[in-house]
Structures are given as structure tokens and as C-alpha cells.
Amino acid sequence: MKSITVTFLPFLFSGSLYAADCFDLAGRDYSIDPDLLRAVAWNESRFVTTAIGRNTDKSIDVGVMQINSQHFSTLSNVGITQQHLLSDACMNIYTGAYFLAQAFNRWGVSWQSVGAYNAGFRKSEKQALRRYQYASRIASTYHEIKNSKNTVLAKSEK
Numbered sequence: 001m002k003s004i005t006v007t008f009l010p011f012l013f014s015g016s017l018y019a020a021d022c023f024d025l026a027g028r029d030y031s032i033d034p035d036l037l038r039a040v041a042w043n044e045s046r047f048v049t050t051a052i053g054r055n056t057d058k059s060i061d062v063g064v065m066q067i068n069s070q071h072f073s074t075l076s077n078v079g080i081t082q083q084h085l086l087s088d089a090c091m092n093i094y095t096g097a098y099f100l101a102q103a104f105n106r107w108g109v110s111w112q113s114v115g116a117y118n119a120g121f122r123k124s125e126k127q128a129l130r131r132y133q134y135a136s137r138i139a140s141t142y143h144e145i146k147n148s149k150n151t152v153l154a155k156s157e158k
Helices: 002-013 018-030 034-045 069-076 082-087 089-107 111-119 125-156
Strands: 052-054 060-062
Touching (some): 018 034, 034 089, 034 111, 069 089, 082 089
Antiparallel strands (some): 052 060
């Protein structure tokens, strides 16, 4: 976990990074802890804003929050294209926050809902396991982010 801390400490505290501010703004607007959004982004793309993931079902995931192509037609109804998601990190973060907020609205604020961000809502043992595994990774990263911030704050108070 030390490599995670070293990798995103500059990102977490850099006022000059556009995307860093967007985690805070999207978190505020969707009532989601921005650090939870950061944990999702770290696990999804390692904060690579132009990341493209290819899935076994032939779908793709794009951008920092790895928005799945299954959502492209719905997003196009509000003017969001795949290119927007790749070229505008803030839009991608807001879109990811929107989908996480939808999961929270459906199943409540829970790790199961966080797992649904990646594994969906289908009720089967396989999907439940995928949700659990994904949520476990996010929870681990989330706690590491929180611990890193607390360490930095404690050092700055000395």
C-alpha cells in the first residue's frame, strides 16, 4: 500500500490539477465522499484520464472513472460522448459520481452499492461475489487515502 500513498499524495494535495478539484466538486454535488471517488478512480484507471479498458464482453471502459460503453447511448441523450469522457476528466469524474449515486439511491449507501459500480445489480451469486471483491479493493484504497491524509495533516501540525 505504500506505493499507492506515494503515487497519489501529490495528486491529492495538488491545487493545480484540474481533475483533483473535480473529485471534490462531484463529491459535493452528489453527496459522496470525494475520497471514495478517488479510490474508485485509482482502482479503475490509476488516475489515467485517457485510459481505455477492453472487457471480455466486447464493451469498453473509458477515462479516469472507466465509464462502460453500455452507458454511451443513454449519455448521448444528454450530449455526453465517448470523446467527451476521454478528453474532459471532470466530465468523466462527474459521470462516475452520477453512476455511483444511482447505485446508492437503489441500494443505499453501502459497500454493496460501491461494488455495483463495477459489477452491476444482477442478483446472482457470481455478481454478488464480484461486487464484494470490487468493494473490498475500493475499501482498502479508500482507507489508505484517509490514512495518508491523516498522516500528512499530523505532520503539518508539528
